[in-house]
Amino acid sequence: MRGAVIHAPGDIRLETLDDPKILHPTDAIIRTAVTCVCGSDLWPYRGAEPTGAAHPMGHEYVGFVEEVGSEVTSVKPGQFVVGSFATSDNTCANCRNGFPSSCLNREFMSTCQADYVRIPNAQGTLVATGDIPDRRLWPGLLAVSDVMGTGWWAADAAEVEPGSTVVVVGDGAVGLCAVIAAKEMGAQQIIAMSRHEPRQRLARRFGATDIVTERGEEGVSRIKELTGGIGADSVLECVGTPEATRQALHSARPGGNVGFVGVPHDVTVDGQELFFSHVGLRGGPAPVRRYLPDLIDRVLTGAIDPGEVFDLTLPLDQVAEGYRAMDERRAIKALLQP
Amino acid sequence: MRGAVIHAPGDIRLETLDDPKILHPTDAIIRTAVTCVCGSDLWPYRGAEPTGAAHPMGHEYVGFVEEVGSEVTSVKPGQFVVGSFATSDNTCANCRNGFPSSCLNREFMSTCQADYVRIPNAQGTLVATGDIPDRRLWPGLLAVSDVMGTGWWAADAAEVEPGSTVVVVGDGAVGLCAVIAAKEMGAQQIIAMSRHEPRQRLARRFGATDIVTERGEEGVSRIKELTGGIGADSVLECVGTPEATRQALHSARPGGNVGFVGVPHDVTVDGQELFFSHVGLRGGPAPVRRYLPDLIDRVLTGAIDPGEVFDLTLPLDQVAEGYRAMDERRAIKALLQP
Structure with a gap:
């Protein structure tokens, strides 16, 4: 063969x-x-x-x-x-x-x-x-x-539920499937972080309500503006880099959840920062x-x-x-x- | 005054x-x-x-x-x-x-x-x-x-529910209150990690079913023996040191949860290790x-x-x-x- x-x-x-x-x-x-x-x-x-x-x-x-x-x-x-x-x-x-x-x-x-x-x-x-x-x-x-199973897991791990505000970090296939999952689970607001026009279009077709093109702390500020100043209920991290992880953690509201499904590469999380953020974190192979x-x-x-x-x-x-x-x-x- | x-x-x-x-x-x-x-x-x-x-x-x-x-x-x-x-x-x-x-x-x-x-x-x-x-x-x-509110939060963040297997890391006042919380929430097994005889006694009185005196990887092995080889459903980290955090993360089963309520001092969490452990992590001021x-x-x-x-x-x-x-x-x- x-x-x-x-x-x-x-x-x-x-x-x-x-x-x-x-x-x-x-x-x-x-x-x-x-x-x-x-x-x-x-x-x-x-x-x-x-x-x-x-x-x-x-x-x-x-x-x-x-x-x-x-x-x-x-x-x-x-x-x-x-x-x-x-x-x-x-x-x-x-x-x-x-x-x-x-x-x-x-x-x-x-x-x-x-x-x-x-x-x-x-x-x-x-x-x-x-x-x-x-x-x-x-x-x-x-x-x-x-990818669809992994996107579903991202939304599940981040505890998306009817009415949730959701951020999806990563516009690859998993990120796009995570948008589908968030939509199916009843999220009311789904913010896709993407700079690529064809992927933005697909994200919108899958249910994204907003697109954020900014990255880093600028991206986080934009998320806060869109989520009443406090951040999103659920953030779906679908990349695995230190930058994406940081962006995800900073985009979640106190008491919110980050589901991280991109295999982390060189990612470390500061304990005290996570502590004071009140953000829950769960990931792994879907x-x-x-x-x-x-x-x-x-x-x-x-x-x-x-x-x-x-x-x-x-x-x-x-x-x-x-x-x-x-x-x-x-x-x-x-x-x-x- | x-x-x-x-x-x-x-x-x-x-x-x-x-x-x-x-x-x-x-x-x-x-x-x-x-x-x-x-x-x-x-x-x-x-x-x-x-x-x-x-x-x-x-x-x-x-x-x-x-x-x-x-x-x-x-x-x-x-x-x-x-x-x-x-x-x-x-x-x-x-x-x-x-x-x-x-x-x-x-x-x-x-x-x-x-x-x-x-x-x-x-x-x-x-x-x-x-x-x-x-x-x-x-x-x-x-x-x-x-301390009781914080112990309750540890159990809540670690999603203790009726029938859960629970490990409490730390035998200070918060750890002991976390035993009370786990008991009230219906945990069926509550393992207190403690080397201090008077605190062990109090932990037992509050509802601990097992005491583990070993620390580090030896302590983790002992936890695994007591939890069917896979680790506990919920681990309540009530210290905040790197050693206690590591012990907590390694004591939880895949899909289990660590609630961490001791203010972390010099704690970092490796992203890839957390990923493959499938352990959920949530903490913060109670x-x-x-x-x-x-x-x-x-x-x-x-x-x-x-x-x-x-x-x-x-x-x-x-x-x-x-x-x-x-x-x-x-x-x-x-x-x-x-």
């Missing part, structure tokens, strides 16, 4: 790899329907994280079950399935507590930009749709497996599996269409162009078709 | 000071019934915080209203009142959001180890009891004005005013007796001995009688 491999920063190649095999009775093999490039794939691509030895890439997938291990009874060959970038057994204490992305048997997916993928913990990880969904819904379901049944349903019924974040569609053999386009901000998110 | 003044680390003196006067129409003057020394008073006393020029001390008080400003209608002379260490107008946006200790007109109390005290924002700050409470209830009501009606009621009906944290009672003129006894850990908390 074909699969993307990173050799060094900036060097992604589609190569012929061995077909994946069932290694454990809890595995399944799926044939990829569509996959994509994630903003977090850009960290190693840009050399901001060490790439190490050449290795496959990709952690987002929807597809058709090809084969299941002997202990997998919840899905069967031929079914269309959605999973999470973090696999989970759905039975351990952390799964039962609602945090499948901290499953005691968790394995992070890392080989999904390929024709076939082995899914560990398949029983707990995969959710089958009733019928084979229409092709035009595949991008939305793919988004659910990562517990996507917990949200899957609900989010799949919202996509299938047309309530949400997070597939719109894919503004570039390429055949899998142009995966390198997908990375380039996202790196150069020519694309928000690149869909890959095997 | 007499009032305690700090001149330098270790140097507390009871001096003759001017009687406080109404400065604003929103002020009240109270005659102190009882006051006390707080663990946080020890930061400057020990030189861990600069003391600056000589200044009065004390932020905990219950007393009798002597006089009210022209805009104060909610309390009247002769009434017995309880307030918070942070004054609040109880009408601003932050107060309405439940965070009176971030009131836009907040003033921190700082002159309460004295015969008389001026209370700013008296209308929003003071809560009068129905009748003059029995003297034996004064210590409990005094505790409510700070919104005591929000809890006052409920906590006063619990003390008056005998449901709780946080006054037990006072294991040393002194006349006000021995205030210096109160500081010394707490500094040397001969006393948990010193009550001062004018």
Whole structure:
């Protein structure tokens, strides 16, 4: 089969790899329907994280079950399935507590930009749709497996509720999906921080009521002006840099919440500043599996269409162009078709 | 009148000071019934915080209203009142959001180890009891004005609920009150981290089900053993040092919560570590005013007796001995009688 491999920063190649095999009775093999490039794939691509030895890439997938291990009874060959970038057994204490992305048997997916993928913990990880969904819904379901699930988590972690005032920091695919989530949860004001006109347009279409283009303390002042002088109830941090984190923490009102879902890079939080801000802080890898049944349903019924974040569609053999386009901000998110 | 003044680390003196006067129409003057020394008073006393020029001390008080400003209608002379260490107008946006200790007109109390005290924002700050409470209830009501309110906030911020597993880091008065709070909120397991036998006994009496004497990573391992291997639902950090904060963060389960109520000193939190821990973090000055009606009621009906944290009672003129006894850990908390 074909699969993307990173050799060094900036060097992604589609190569012929061995077909994946069932290694454990809890595995399944799926044939990829569509996959994509994630903003977090850009960290190693840009050399901001060490790439190490050449290795496959990709952690987002929807597809058709090809084969299941002997202990997998919840899905069967031929079914269309959605999973999470973090696999989970759905039975351990952390799964039962609602945090499948901290499953005691968790394995992070890392080989999904390929024709076939082995899914560990398949029983707990995969959710089958009733019928084979229409092709035009595949991008939305793919988004659910990562960016939409992560945007939902940002809003959940920041305790968005009906009537909330919300700020979204970051206009990447996760940030845009966070706007969808805030809207679905009933926020009355959704302020998207974005300087990119096409992303601003998409944010507005997803439900943003205001756009703030300023950054840093100027951006924070603008947020305060828009939120009665005190800051927002909920701030959804979807970047992971020190600047974005600072902006998020300063944009929340006393007693408000920051949900942070961009993997933090070189971020530290000052204890005394957090203390006197009265802001609650919660983040981590999104517990996507917990949200899957609900989010799949919202996509299938047309309530949400997070597939719109894919503004570039390429055949899998142009995966390198997908990375380039996202790196150069020519694309928000690149869909890959095997 | 007499009032305690700090001149330098270790140097507390009871001096003759001017009687406080109404400065604003929103002020009240109270005659102190009882006051006390707080663990946080020890930061400057020990030189861990600069003391600056000589200044009065004390932020905990219950007393009798002597006089009210022209805009104060909610309390009247002769009434017995309880307030918070942070004054609040109880009408601003932050107060309405439940965070009176971030009131836009907040003033921190700082002159309460004295015969008389001026209370700013008296209308929003003071809560009068129905009748003059029995003297034996004064210590409990005094505790409510700070340490019990703060312990309650620790449990609230850490989202303790019926059936929760709870760890309390810190066996000072706030930590011990946090045990009371966790018990009242229905926690099924309350693990107090303490090495001091008299404090362990009090923690048990307040509802602790387990005592852990180990510290650092050894303490964390012990917590994990007691909580099914994953950590506690809620951890109440009642110290404020880097060690205590680290211990608290490592003792919470994925998806659990840390409420941190000890003013952080030299504490920083690593963003990536917090991210992958999935632990929620919230702290700050306790919104005591929000809890006052409920906590006063619990003390008056005998449901709780946080006054037990006072294991040393002194006349006000021995205030210096109160500081010394707490500094040397001969006393948990010193009550001062004018």
